[in-house]
Structures are given as structure tokens and as C-alpha cells.
Amino acid sequence: MLHTETAYPVPFQLERSDSPHRYDLRNRSDEPLDDLTLTHLGTGYAPPLRIRRLDPGQALGIAVFGGASEDAGVVVVRWRRPDRQEYLWRVAL
Structure with missing residues (x-):
């Protein structure tokens, strides 16, 4: 079966300017999540x-306490789009 749908891009931007103790996850899409x-x-x-x-x-804002500065770990983000489908994104901090 051939799928013609365009892939759904991850709607987030992870801002790391205050890493490794704080990160900001921004919704860069045009829809509410x-x-x-x-x-x-x-x-x-x-x-x-x-x-x-x-x-x-x-x-x-995401705060990480007591982690090693070279390895702050991974955050798993789950959300629903307006059509109620659930999505998952795993991102290394």
C-alpha cells in the first residue's frame, strides 16, 4: 500500500541556552497541542x-536537578494534536 501523506514534523523547538539545568520546549507549530x-x-x-x-x-520550562553537565539525559514528550491523535518525541538533552 502506497502512503501519500506528508510526514508530520515535530512541532517543538528545544532551547538549550541555559543547559544543562534548564531547557525551554517551544511550540513552533500553528496549532495548539x-x-x-x-x-x-x-x-x-x-x-x-x-x-x-x-x-x-x-x-x-524544563528544570533538571543534580545531573551531570555532559549528560542531562532524555525527555520523552507526549502530546495530542487537534484531531486527538497521540504523538511521542524522545529528545536527548
């Missing part, structure tokens, strides 16, 4: 986050 959850894996600790909606242009 709902039911966001962030889970940190790796050294240190980042509290799990859950927010109802991240509108276009908005950013969410």
Missing part, C-alpha cells in the same frame, strides 16, 4: 510535567 506530558530519563532529576495545552509560540 493538548495533554502534554514530559518524562525525564537519565542522570539527575526533572519533575514529571503534565499540562493541558501549549498554544502556538508558547514555551514550557
Whole structure:
């Protein structure tokens, strides 16, 4: 079966200017993203986050405590688009 749909690009930009202790996850898409959850894996600790909606242009701060500066770990981001489909993005900090 041939699929003709264009791939859905990751709607986020991860801003690392204050790394390794703080990151900003910005919605760079034109649509609101709902039911966001962030889970940190790796050294240190980042509290799990859950927010109802991240509108276009908005950013969410991620704080990492006590991690090694050369390896802050991975964040798994889950969200839903307006059509209610769930997506997942795993990004190395």
C-alpha cells in the first residue's frame, strides 16, 4: 500500500541556552497541542510535567536537578494534536 501523506514534523523547538539545568520546549507549530506530558530519563532529576495545552509560540520550562553537565539525559514528550491523535518525541538533552 502506497502512503501519500506528508510526514508530520515535530512541532517543538528545544532551547538549550541555559543547559544543562534548564531547557525551554517551544511550540513552533500553528496549532495548539493538548495533554502534554514530559518524562525525564537519565542522570539527575526533572519533575514529571503534565499540562493541558501549549498554544502556538508558547514555551514550557524544563528544570533538571543534580545531573551531570555532559549528560542531562532524555525527555520523552507526549502530546495530542487537534484531531486527538497521540504523538511521542524522545529528545536527548
